[in-house]
Amino acid sequence: MTVIEVPVPSLDSEELSWSPVNPDMLSRREVQRQPGIYRAALVPEIAGWEVHLPAEMHADVDDATGALARVDGFAAGKLGAGDRIGSPMPAILLRTESASSSQIEQLTTSALQLALAAIDETTKANATTVLGNVHAMETAIGVSGEISLQSILDMHRALLKSDRMMASEAGRFREQQVWIGPGGSGPLLADFVPPAHRRIPPAMEDLVEFIAREDLPVLVQAAVAHAQFETIHPFADGNGKTGRALVHAILKEKGLVTTSVIPISAGLLTDIGAYFAALGAFRSGDAGPIIAQFTRAARFASHTGRQLMDELLTMLHEMEQALAGVRRDSSTWTLLPTLIAQPVVNLSFVAAELGTNQVTALRAIDTLVDRGILLEATGRRRNRVWRQPGVLSVLDAFADSARRSGR
Structure with a gap:
């Protein structure tokens, strides 16, 4: 593979002094080893960066940009305001992208567990954490107007607000030194030490100014903004997932992807090392x-996202065929698109979705069970949960394909 260089200002560093924060919690050896001088990054400004893309890379970027625009147009054609699916397809694509983003950091969960988490029916920590990433992505694509420091803080707050261990850090810049890689309880042996916390606000203001530019190829702008964000590492936790949510905010704000969330993190997942x-x-x-x-x-x-949409549309068609003979104006038909976005349901969820009482909701569920569309998943008489196995299988296969592509 040809290596194409695109010069960008490189990091400088500054010397800082470190001593253990909680020495009573460390071994005597660690206390003796930890104090010393370390080098923290000084992040250069990029707001005025002059971009010079070689012709070969420019063509590659144009091709990839066109692919994103085409699949977004495909989604718009299938999911327009008058379409039978409406919003469920964008919702499940967003959830799929959130799960892929989490997998990059070795945080995995099945489509079943994530769907259970969405209706508060699981205690699996990974699933609830990935659900936080879903909320961060929702916040990212919900940004109206230009991306700001506040909108980035809002993304982070949505990510961590339900995290029992990190909720106090949600939506605010870190106030301590962090580091990446080995180092135990200090940065002296780390692979990379982001800037000291006092340097975060001006670095983030410069990043927001860079994102506001209108003279750059959008995909280049998103990639560089993401890399700069990860270098600044502005939060105590959740930087990777927030940084990938930021990519989608940029693609939407610039008008490149307007209808859906294309699973770019799934593409990154195919070669995490690279x-x-x-x-x-x-x-x-x-x-x-x-x-x-x-x-x-x-x-x-773009390729796999379109395949995923096609397969989910096929699943919807199969469910519609299974309901042949049931009145089209019944609440049972209303539930079918919902099962694309939320392939696991309980009685409370269905009643709320239909805007009806639980008796009517249960009648609709029973019809779907009788037609083989839903399967009861608990074996209980009370507090039951039902799943749509076909949609879950499609979603898990998509996740597996990204992981296999990276082997």
Whole structure:
């Protein structure tokens, strides 16, 4: 593979002093080893960066941009305001992208567990954490107007507000030093040490100014903004997921992807090593690898995203066929698109979705069970949960395909 360099300002660093924060919790050896001088990143400004893309990379970016626009147009044609599906398809694509983003950080959950978490029917920690990422993505694509410091803080708050351990950090910049890689309880041996916390606000203001520019290819802008965000590492936790949510906010704000959430993180997931190496190259002064990773991920996401939509539309058609003979104006038909977005339901969810009482909701569920569309998943007489196995199978197969592509 040809390596194309795209110069970007490289990091400088500053010397800072470190001593253990909680020495009573460390071994004597660790207390003796920890104090010392370390180097923290000084992140260069990029708001005025002059971009010079080689012709080959420019063509690659154009191709990937066109692929994103085409699949967004496909989604618009299938999911327009008058379409039978309406909003459920964008909802499940958003959830799929959130799960892929989490997998990059080795946080995995099944489509079943994530759907259970959405109706508060699971205690699985991974599923509830990934659901937080769903909320962050929802906030990202819900940003109206230009992206601001506040909108980025809102994304982070949505990500961590339900995290029992990190809720106090939700929606605010970190106030301590963090580091990436080994180092135990200090940054002296870390692979990368982001800037000191006092340098975060001006660095983030510069990033927001960069995002506001209108003279850059959108995919290049999203890739570089993401890499700069990860370098600043402005939060105590959740930087990776918030940074990937930021990508979707940029694609939407710039008008490249308007209808749906194309699963770009699934494309990055196919080669996690190259993704992290590209972030390292960016910090060393070369934006070429991270731009290449995003163009590759965009093409992968466009192809597989369209396949996923086709398969989910096929599942909807099969469910419609199974309901042949049932009155079209019944609440049972109303539930079918909902099962694309939420393939696991309980009685409370269905009643709320239909805006009716639980007796009517249960009647609709019973019809779907009789027609083989829903399966009861608990074996209980009370507090039952039902699942749509076909949709769950399609979603799990999509996740598996991204992981297999990276092997």
